[in-house]
Amino acid sequence: MNKVTDNKKKVKHGNLGILVACTAVVGGMVGAAYAAVPLYKLFCQVTGYGGTVSRSEQYSSRVLDKTIKVRFDANVAPGLDWDFKPEQREVEIRIGETAQIAYFAHNNTNRTIRGQATYNVTPQAAGYYFNKVECFCFTETELKPGESLDMPVVFYVDPEIVDSEDTKDFTTLTLSYTFYALDDDKPVAQVNSDKEQKAGKL
Secondary structure (H helix, E strand, O other): OHHHHHHHHHHHHHHHHHHHHHHHHHHHHHHHHHHHHHHHHHHHHHHOHHHOOEEOOOOOOOOOOOEEEEEEEEEEOOOOOEEEEEOOOEEEEEOOOOEEEEEEEEEOOOOOEEEEEEEEEEOHHHHHHEEEEEEHHHOOEEEOOOOEEEEEEEEEEOHHHHHOOOOOOOOEEEEEEEEEEOOOOOOHHHHHHHHHHHHHHO
8 A cells, every 4th residue: 555655645746856857848938038138139139140131330431333222112010001112223343442322201190109120131142231220110200190201211221242152143122121110009099999899808
C-alpha cells in the first residue's frame, strides 16, 4: 500500500515538473517574440534588409559619374483620409549626389489627425545603400482640418552600391512610403453613435 502511495506521489511530482517546464518554455517563447520585434527592426536598419533605408547624419563625400534613377511612390493606409503623393514622380541623379524632393499631404477631414510614414526601397538589396539625411518620416506629422503640407526628403545613394555584385547593375530604385493614422480617438459622429447605442441598452 505504501509503495502504491509512493508511486502516486512520484507521478504527481513528475507531472508538476513537466507543467513547470512547459510553462517556462511558453513564457520564454512569449518573451522572445516581444524582443524579436525591436531586434528585427534594428537588424533591418543596420543591414538594409527588407528594403529598409539607412539614416545618415552626413552627406556623401564621393560622387560618381554614373547615374541612377529614383522613383517615388505614396500610399495611405485604410482609416486615414489624407491625400498623399510625391510632387515629382522620379529624378535621375549621380550616385553619391545629394538630392532633395518633396511629398504633399492634405487632411480631407474636419479634425486634426496625426500620422506616421513607414518606408522602404525596392529592389530590397538597394535599401542598405539608400541614405536619408532629412525626412518627414523621422517624426510624426500632424495636419489640422483641411491643412496641406509640403514635406521634404533629402537623400543620396551610397557609391558603394556599385561595388556589390548584387547591386552594381541597378539602374532604377523606388522609394515608397505608406502613411498610417496614429490617432486612437474615434470621429465625433462615431463617438456619439456609440453613446446612443449604450443609452438604448440601459
